Amino acid sequence: MPFRHSSLFQQPVDFLIAIPYTRTMLRKISVCQNTTCQNKGSKAVLHRLTALYAEEFKEKYPDLRIEACDCIGDCEQGPIVKVNDSLLLRGVDNQTALQLLQDPQPVMGQVMHVLEQDRETFERIIRGELF
Ligand code: FES
Numbered sequence: 001m002p003f004r005h006s007s008l009f010q011q012p013v014d015f016l017i018a019i020p021y022t023r024t025m026l027r028k029i030s031v032c033q034n035t036t037c038q039n040k041g042s043k044a045v046l047h048r049l050t051a052l053y054a055e056e057f058k059e060k061y062p063d064l065r066i067e068a069c070d071c072i073g074d075c076e077q078g079p080i081v082k083v084n085d086s087l088l089l090r091g092v093d094n095q096t097a098l099q100l101l102q103d104p105q106p107v108m109g110q111v112m113h114v115l116e117q118d119r120e121t122f123e124r125i126i127r128g129e130l131f
Contacts, residue, residue: 025061025104026064026083026084026101026104027061027063027064027065027084028064028083028085029049029064029065029067029081029082029083029100030068030081030082030083030085031045031046031049031066031068031069031080031081031092032068032069032070032071032079032080032081032082033069033070034070036071036075037075037078037079040078040079040091041079042078042079044094045079045092045094045097046068048094048097048098049066049097049100049101050066052097052098052101053066056101057101060101069082072088074090077091078090078091079093080092081096081097081100083100083104083108087108089107
């Protein structure tokens with residue numbers, strides 16, 4: 001897939017890496033429950049996140065919403081989890097779910113690294129086309 005230049009990606013790479021560090025407070029976690037993601041375990045991930053939140057993390061994130069969502073269009077990389085309506089986590093398992101609640105910053109930083117490899121998806125997210 002050819003790289004398409006946009007004004008966003010003419011910024012230094014540090015700009016991309018810096019984004020998650022401004023969004024370390026979790027507000028919303030959406031777990032795709034469409035067929036492909038469910039076949040890869042997204043139902044278990046949603047249950048795990050919900051249980052962990054109820055048992056251990058309610059005080060840390062009093063306003064966090066965890067919910068199911070429909071296909072986000074990144075099915076091959078599922079299970080897909082969307083964070084704060086802006087970042088996509090790919091291939092999420094129960095361990096990543098725990099890490100996300102324990103310390104979102106490095107997990108979200110990892111995501112940005114992945115997204116940087118797939119600039120078209122990243123650009124679509126920034127343009128709001130995937131949400
Ligand atoms: S089925 Fe989950 S992103 Fe498409």
